[in-house]
Amino acid sequence: MTAETLRRPAAMPRLSLAPAVAVWVAALALSACTVPEPYRAPQPSTPVPVPKQPTTQTQPAQPPPVVEEPEPLPAPVVREPTLGPASRALVGQAQAQLASKNFAVAASSIERALRIEPGNPLLWIELGKVRQAEGNYVQAENMGRKAVAMSVNAPRTRSAAWSLIADSYRARGKNAEAQDAAARAGTAR
Amino acid sequence: MAKASKQSGATPGLFRKFRKQILIGAALVVGVGLIAGLAWMLYLDRIVTAQFEGRRWTLPAQVYAEPTELYVGQNFSADGMERELRRLGYHRVDDPKDPGSYRRKGARIDFVSRRFAFWDGAQESQHLTVTARGDAIDSLASQGADVPIFRLDPLLIGSIFPMHGEDRVVITPDQVPPMLTAALKVAEDRKFDTHHGVNLAAILRAAWVNLRAGQIEQGGSTLTQQLVKSYFLDNRRTLGRKIEEACMAILLEIHFDKQDLLNAYMNEIYLGQDGRRAIHGFGLASQFYFGKPLSELQLHEVALLVAVVRGPSYYDPRRHPERARARRDLVLKLMVEQQVIDAATAQQAMARPLGTAGAGKAAGGYYPAFLDLVRRTLRRDYREEDLTEAGLKIFSTLNPAVQQRAETVLSQELDRIEKARKKKKPQPLEGVVVVTAPQNGEVIALVGGREASFDGFNRALDAKRSIGSLVKPVIYLAAMESGRFTPASMVEDGPVEVKLANGKTWQPKNYSREFFGPVPLVRALAQSLNLATVRLGLDVGLPAVTKEFKTLGLDHEPPQLPSVLLGALDVSPLEVAQLYNSFANGGFNTPLRAVRAVVDAEGKPLKAFGLEVTPVATPQAVYQVNRMMVQVMERGTGASARANLPSGLVVAGKSGTSSDYRDSWFAGFSGSHLAVVWMGYDDNSPTGLTGSTGSLSVWSKLMGSIGTTSLNAPVPDGMQETWVEFYTGLAAKPGCGDDLVTIAVPLGTQLPVKPGCEAGMGTTLGDRARELWQSIIQR
Numbered sequence: 007m008t009a010e011t012l013r014r015p016a017a018m019p020r021l022s023l024a025p026a027v028a029v030w031v032a033a034l035a036l037s038a039c040t041v042p043e044p045y046r047a048p049q050p051s052t053p054v055p056v057p058k059q060p061t062t063q064t065q066p067a068q069p070p071p072v073v074e075e076p077e078p079l080p081a082p083v084v085r086e087p088t089l090g091p092a093s094r095a096l097v098g099q100a101q102a103q104l105a106s107k108n109f110a111v112a113a114s115s116i117e118r119a120l121r122i123e124p125g126n127p128l129l130w131i132e133l134g135k136v137r138q139a140e141g142n143y144v145q146a147e148n149m150g151r152k153a154v155a156m157s158v159n160a161p162r163t164r165s166a167a168w169s170l171i172a173d174s175y176r177a178r179g180k181n182a183e184a185q186d187a188a189a190r191a192g193t194a195r
Numbered sequence: 196m197a198k199a200s201k202q203s204g205a206t207p208g209l210f211r212k213f214r215k216q217i218l219i220g221a222a223l224v225v226g227v228g229l230i231a232g233l234a235w236m237l238y239l240d241r242i243v244t245a246q247f248e249g250r251r252w253t254l255p256a257q258v259y260a261e262p263t264e265l266y267v268g269q270n271f272s273a274d275g276m277e278r279e280l281r282r283l284g285y286h287r288v289d290d291p292k293d294p295g296s297y298r299r300k301g302a303r304i305d306f307v308s309r310r311f312a313f314w315d316g317a318q319e320s321q322h323l324t325v326t327a328r329g330d331a332i333d334s335l336a337s338q339g340a341d342v343p344i345f346r347l348d349p350l351l352i353g354s355i356f357p358m359h360g361e362d363r364v365v366i367t368p369d370q371v372p373p374m375l376t377a378a379l380k381v382a383e384d385r386k387f388d389t390h391h392g393v394n395l396a397a398i399l400r401a402a403w404v405n406l407r408a409g410q411i412e413q414g415g416s417t418l419t420q421q422l423v424k425s426y427f428l429d430n431r432r433t434l435g436r437k438i439e440e441a442c443m444a445i446l447l448e449i450h451f452d453k454q455d456l457l458n459a460y461m462n463e464i465y466l467g468q469d470g471r472r473a474i475h476g477f478g479l480a481s482q483f484y485f486g487k488p489l490s491e492l493q494l495h496e497v498a499l500l501v502a503v504v505r506g507p508s509y510y511d512p513r514r515h516p517e518r519a520r521a522r523r524d525l526v527l528k529l530m531v532e533q534q535v536i537d538a539a540t541a542q543q544a545m546a547r548p549l550g551t552a553g554a555g556k557a558a559g560g561y562y563p564a565f566l567d568l569v570r571r572t573l574r575r576d577y578r579e580e581d582l583t584e585a586g587l588k589i590f591s592t593l594n595p596a597v598q599q600r601a602e603t604v605l606s607q608e609l610d611r612i613e614k615a616r617k618k619k620k621p622q623p624l625e626g627v628v629v630v631t632a633p634q635n636g637e638v639i640a641l642v643g644g645r646e647a648s649f650d651g652f653n654r655a656l657d658a659k660r661s662i663g664s665l666v667k668p669v670i671y672l673a674a675m676e677s678g679r680f681t682p683a684s685m686v687e688d689g690p691v692e693v694k695l696a697n698g699k700t701w702q703p704k705n706y707s708r709e710f711f712g713p714v715p716l717v718r719a720l721a722q723s724l725n726l727a728t729v730r731l732g733l734d735v736g737l738p739a740v741t742k743e744f745k746t747l748g749l750d751h752e753p754p755q756l757p758s759v760l761l762g763a764l765d766v767s768p769l770e771v772a773q774l775y776n777s778f779a780n781g782g783f784n785t786p787l788r789a790v791r792a793v794v795d796a797e798g799k800p801l802k803a804f805g806l807e808v809t810p811v812a813t814p815q816a817v818y819q820v821n822r823m824m825v826q827v828m829e830r831g832t833g834a835s836a837r838a839n840l841p842s843g844l845v846v847a848g849k850s851g852t853s854s855d856y857r858d859s860w861f862a863g864f865s866g867s868h869l870a871v872v873w874m875g876y877d878d879n880s881p882t883g884l885t886g887s888t889g890s891l892s893v894w895s896k897l898m899g900s901i902g903t904t905s906l907n908a909p910v911p912d913g914m915q916e917t918w919v920e921f922y923t924g925l926a927a928k929p930g931c932g933d934d935l936v937t938i939a940v941p942l943g944t945q946l947p948v949k950p951g952c953e954a955g956m957g958t959t960l961g962d963r964a965r966e967l968w969q970s971i972i973q974r
Contacts, residue, residue, distance in 0.1 A: 092266035095343035110803045114315040114792070117635065117806050118264065118344075124634035124867070125907070133806065148808045152783055155814045158909035 086160045087126050093119035097132055109140035127153035127163050134170045138177065147174040165191045236442065242427065243446045252365050252462055252476075254586030254796065255354035258569055260593045261639070261791075262313070262349040265325060265335055270902055273302040273327040280306060282595070283350060284487025284552070294320045295491040302327045309488070311348035314590050314792035314800050318346060350595055351482050353566050355573075357583035360471050364478035365586075368458050370490045375477065376457065377535045378501045382526045384418040385533065388453060392419045392444035419444040422460045466500065467507045469561055470648060474507075484512060486552040494536070495544040498526040499551075512551045520549060564643025565593050567653045568769070568789045576802060577793075586796030592637035592789055594630075597868075597901050601628040601640045602647040604900075608893045609645050609874070612884070624882060627654045627873040628893065629772040630901075633864055635806050636776060636785030641769075652877070655768045660858045660875060663762035664723045664832075664886065665771060665851035666744075668778060668820050670732045670760060671720055673743040675816035677735055682717040682823050682938040683924040683946050686734075688727035693757045701757055703729050706852070706885075715924025717938050720823045721831025723850060725761055732760035746811050747777040748784045762851060771862055772871045778824070778847075779864035781908050782817035783808045814911040815941065821847050822916070822939045824863070825906065830921060830936070832887045833863065836895035845905040846898060850886030857881055859889030865903040870894055915942050925949035 089097060096119040103112035116133045123129060134149030153167035168191035175184035210217065263279055265271070271279065280297050285306060288296045297306035303326045310320045323345060326334045335342045356362040380387050386394050398415030416424070423443045447456060467474035467483055474483045477500060481489040484503075485496055492500070502522035503510050512519035527541040569591055573582055581587065605626045613624055623645060630640040643653040652658075674680040688711040693701040705711070705725050719727035732740050737755040745752040749770060753759045766774075769787065777784045785808050792803045824847035827833045832850040840846065848863020859874040859882060872890035875882055882889065910916060920927050921934040926946035929935060940946065 090266075090268065092264070092268075092344040110800065110805070111315040113805050114803065117791075118346075120635060120806070121632070122264065122266065122269075124632070145807055148783075148810060151810050152781075152808050155781055155783075155911065156909065158912060 084159055084161065086162050087128050087157070089119075089126065089128055090123060093123050093126065093129060097129070100132065100136065104136055104139055107139075109136055112136045125156060127156040127160065127167060130156065131163070131166050131170055134167075134174075138170065138174055141177075143174040143177045146177075147171050150174065167191075236446070239439070239443050240446050240450075243423075243443050244450055246427065247447065247451065247459070252363060253357060253361070253584035254365055255356040255362050256573075256582045256585070256587040256589050257351055257364065258353050258355065258566060258589045258591050259349040260352045260591060260595050261637075263347045264344060265323075265332060265347065266344040267332055267335055269332045270330055271325075271327060271332050272330045273299070273304060275330075276304055276325055276327060276332070279347070280304070282486070283347060284485060284491065286487075286491075286493070291322070293491070295487060302333075308345070309348045311346075312794075312798045313346065314588075314794045314803070317798075318348075321345075349590070350486075352591070352593055352595065353561055355566065355570050355582045355589075356472060357579075360473045361475050362472045362479060363462060363475040364482060365462050365476065366458075366478035366489055368454065370488070371458075371461060371477070372490060372492055372497060374494055374535075375461075375489070375492070375497045375500070378497055378526055378530055379418070379461075379504070381529045381533045381535055382501050383421070383504060384416075387418050387457075390417055390419075390448075392446075392448040393417060393441045416440075417444060418460050419447055419456055422456060422463060423447065425463050425465060426459075464504060465507060466503055467511065470563075472561065484551045493544075493547075494540065495523065495527075495547040496550055498530070498544060499523045499549060501526050512549050516549055523549070561648050562593065562598060562641070563648065563651075564653050564655050565591070565598070565638070565641040565789065567643070568638065568641055568656060571656070572788070572790050572804075573793065587801070588794045588796075588798070590791045590793070592632075592639055592791060593641075594639040597630055598640040598642070600901055601630060601642050601870075601897055604628075604893050604896045605642055605872075606645050606647070608896065611892075612874075612889065620876070620880075622876055622878065624874060625654060625877055626875075626890075626893065627658065627768040627871075628897065629655055629768050629871045630897070631772055631776055631779075631787060631869045632867065633776050633779030633869045634785075634867075636780075636787045637791075638769075638772075638787050638789045639868075641789075654873070654877075657767060658873070658875075658877075659765040659767050660873065660879075661762060661853035662764055662766050662771060662860055663851035663853040663858060664725075665775075665849055665860050665862055666759065666762040666764060667720055667723065667728055668824060668849055669743050669747060669774070670728060670735065670740050671716060671823060672747075672778075672812060672816055672820045673739045674716070674731055674735045675819045676743075676812060677739065680716060680731070680735075681940045681944055681946075682819055683715050683919045683926070683940065683944075685713045685715055685924055686719060686727045686731050688712060688714050688719065688724050688730075691726050691729050691733075693729075693733070695757070703757075703761055715919065715921070717823050717826055717919070717924070717936060718831075718921050720820075720849075721826040721829075721921075723827075723832050729757065729760045733757070743812075744774070746784075748773040748786075748811070762853065768871050768873045771860070771873075772869060775862045775864065775871065776869055777811055778817060778821055779869045780808070781821075782810060782812035782814045784811040785809075815914050818908065818911050818914055819939045821906070821908070822937065824849055826921075826936050826938075828863070830934075832885075833861070833891060835887060836891055836898075839892070839895035839899040841899060843905070844899075844903070845907070846903075847906055848894070850891060852885040852887075855881045856883050856885065859884040860886045861890035861894040863894060863898070864906065865898060866906045866908075867904045868898065868901060870897055872897075910939065913942050914939050915944075917944075917946065919946065920949060923949065925952075927952045 096115045100112040100115035103115060113133060113136045116129060116136060120129050120133065130149045130153040134146045134153065137149060138146035150167045150171035154164055157163040157167060168187050172184045172187035172191055175187055277299055285295050285297050288298060291298050291305055291307045294307050294309040297304055303324065305322065305324050308321050308323060311318050321337050323342065324336050325332055335345060354362050384394070386397065394415070394417050401415035420440050423440050427443060462476040462478065465473060465475055466477070466480035469483065474480055478489050480500055480503070481487065481492055484500065485492065499512060499519065502519060503512065505522065509515065510519045510522050524545045527544050530536045531538050531541045569589060570582060573589070605628050609624050609626050625644055627644070628640065628642040629638065631638050641655050643655045690710065691703055695701050703725050706723065710726065711724055714724060714727050716731065719731070737757065741753045741755050741759060749766065753764050756763070773787050776787065785806065788804050790804050793801045795801055825845060828836060828846050828848055833848045844865065846863055846865045848861060851860030851862070852858065857875055857879055860872065862871045872893045874884060874889040916937050916939050917926060918928055918932070918935045919925060919938055920932050921936045925932070925948060927935055927949040931952040932949050
């Protein structure tokens with residue numbers, strides 16, 4: 007997932023949300039410090055890694071600060087995945103192969119791309135579409151679930167994954183499940 | 196004397212007396228002899244024609260490694276790229292025009308690829324230009340146009356040959372370099388085009404030359420005779436055999452034309468030995484010795500193959516390079532004498548090194564354990580004869596670079612451990628390595644023992660051994676899935692007694708024989724505490740735990756016995772890999788595969804082994820356990836691996852030691868590789884090694900040298916990462932609290948906070964706010 011678009015939520019909530027926002031900013035100000043950094047491996051300079059804050063290491067013990075500095079919102083950054091050039095070419099190839107009902111070959115092309123970008127949910131969705139087209143609905147659903155698990159903070163991708171799951175249920179006549187999945191596809195959009 | 200003369204005097208008299216009878220008798224003998232001879236010739240003729248015409252070479256299935264993909268950003272320096280091409284038998288030239296050749300100028304490599312029929316379509320030969328910047332491919336183009344992705348022709352790694360061990364790659368006359376035919380005739384049978392099967396003059400001349408030289412320098416057998424010998428006869432050297440051979444050669448020449456015979460010879464002749472595998476024919480010999488197709492051989496290589504014909508063992512270029520070289524140069528000299536090539540060309544060829552690819556490393560590499568897995572996979576769908584005779588092409592998942600690395604690291608570490616021992620064991624310490632790509636379940640390396648090229652007991656598949664603490668992550672997963680525990684939950688590490696069904700009492704012990712009191716789960720797993728784990732397992736319930744093994748991909752559910760909680764469970768290394776693959780793949784099971792696809796002799800796809808995934812555990816529960824397994828590597832039983840791993844590489848793993856140190860295990864994964872290592876003795880005697888002191892060094896040295904990527908799965912929905920103290924499990928934060936570790940817990944989890952750290956710690960208000968925020972951005 008080298009090529010990712012990085013974008014913040016487009017607009018801040020508007021005035022109508024003002025009271026909620028106020029509570030929420032205050033609350034976040036209080037809680038901001040409890041949200042740890044994303045996990046990082048300790049530096050290898052110490053053989054037994056004991057994570058310590060380098061800034062506090064040299065300072066004398068301090069009483070906990072009474073007023074916490076307000077920090078930026080723990081904004082879950084929206085990160086919609088994109089395909090690298092190699093994967094894009096392979097997916098294009100697969101779509102042509104799929105159009106000529108060459109399912110095994112189309113799947114093989116997507117699998118090539120997945121070896122390059124195994125963590126890209128878009129590719130799992132593409133593979134699921136191939137399975138769906140050849141009538142392997144269970145695998146279509148499973149590919150969709152794999153994509154859902156991978157598309158954290160990527161609502162558009164997640165929506166596409168749920169749509170695939172909805173399709174696979176519909177094809178099996180599981181209408182209630184299909185509706186539920188379609189609803190998730192809708193809300194995730 | 197007198198008696199003799201008397202007798203001789205008497206003979207004419209007798210002869211005269213019985214002349215008629217004697218003549219009739221003689222005529223009868225001659226007649227019967229003639230008839231018998233004729234019958235024998237007819238019999239031979241039947242054998243020769245029936246077998247020669249009827250015989251198709253059995254074509255062992257050919258197995259290919261995974262092809263290397265080239266694309267911008269792929270991890271290849273210019274040196275690495277050149278190494279890759281050389282591994283595939285590409286040779287360096289000034290101006291690459293022919294398939295299999297390349298030119299390098301600094302960071303730019305131009306090459307002409309070989310045409311290759313992949314199972315999903317053929318790729319034509321192309322002129323390509325690759326430039327590298329640093330450690331990555333910077334551009335890839337063909338005649339000025341960018342190429343997004345290109346697949347190199349894959350390495351032929353072996354074949355599935357029948358029990359008698361004959362392996363070959365059959366060639367057609369158009370694949371034979373003309374120089375090979377010429378060199379072969381010059382060295383072995385100059386009158387091949389004109390004789391009728393035998394060459395009396397050559398036999399006499401060879402006898403004379405060899406007599407003078409005192410050793411065998413020339414053979415008198417024609418190519419046809421050699422063919423007959425290889426085809427129909429055994430190795431006994433008797434006069435009778437020689438006559439039979441000559442007769443059959445003459446008969447063959449009567450029935451078949453020279454081109455057929457030459458082609459048969461080139462496919463039949465024995466040219467080397469590789470363990471149990473006999474190398475037959477020039478097609479396979481070219482792959483075996485040089486790692487490239489016969490049609491690409493250069494003069495010095497052709498001459499070497501012809502040199503080997505005379506004695507594949509005596510002139511083995513790997514074991515006796517000087518002998519092989521002398522004979523190669525002799526072949527070149529003979530070619531000059533017979534005006535096949537000019538002296539200058541011969542001189543150039545003589546100046547070249549032998550050029551053989553290293554045995555067991557590049558093309559000659561032979562991976563019996565992996566091929567065994569391939570064969571067993573295919574035995575489900577094909578008969579043995581289909582595999583050994585029908586000429587199938589099998590596209591496997593083996594990554595030769597990782598395989599080679601795994602073999603090397605394993606044997607080095609086993610040597611090191613054995614050398615450090617005071618008391619030597621009479622038997623060698625053995626080991627196994629299994630490496631997979633977790634996201635697609637492909638087995639990319641498989642080493643079945645320290646002698647990787649030894650074709651015998653395949654420990655990776657067949658050694659069912661006690662896995663000790665490797666079971667623990669499964670128990671912790673069952674605990675997380677129950678929803679009653681988090682990695683910060685406290686459990687008592689104290690004496691445990693379990694009444695068993697047979698009336699006995701089971702009293703497990705910690706490895707250190709100590710009790711650690713109340714400990715958080717993250718520490719219990721990281722430090723592999725037995726008693727805490729047994730309590731946890733009993734609390735979760737044995738049925739839930741044993742069921743979890745089956746769910747994760749073990750093919751049978753273990754018995755519901757308390758001892759299973761400490762790994763009294765016999766599992767093969769490959770099965771362990773299947774089990775751990777579900778963790779590495781975020782809770783999705785993917786059946787491990789060694790084969791991608793099979794095509795028949797004509798290239799028609801027969802079967803594809805497509806990628807399949809099945810959700811088997813919630814991503815949330817798996818994420819929590821994986822985070823705990825990261826702590827195994829940071830401050831638990833896997834910590835000593837750090838020295839061998841690139842800085843900042845995030846990996847997760849677990850050690851395993853069976854009772855009395857009989858088995859040393861380590862299983863773990865990064866973002867792109869899963870590796871399982873086992874060490875032990877074949878007779879199950881104690882090794883004195885724990886998982887950490889034995890297998891871990893192999894695991895870490897391997898993972899540290901194959902360019903693996905960090906574990907970087909996103910935090911699943913409804914989960915958050917938080918700090919707790921490793922020893923108390925209390926929530927804390929940097930600057931407040933000791934020995935902090937990161938764990939994952941469900942969003943909104945209220946952890947007891949370390950006294951004095953309360954300020955700003957996860958309040959209900961804060962969590963509500965975060966949930967609110969989540970719901971807003973999801974809308």
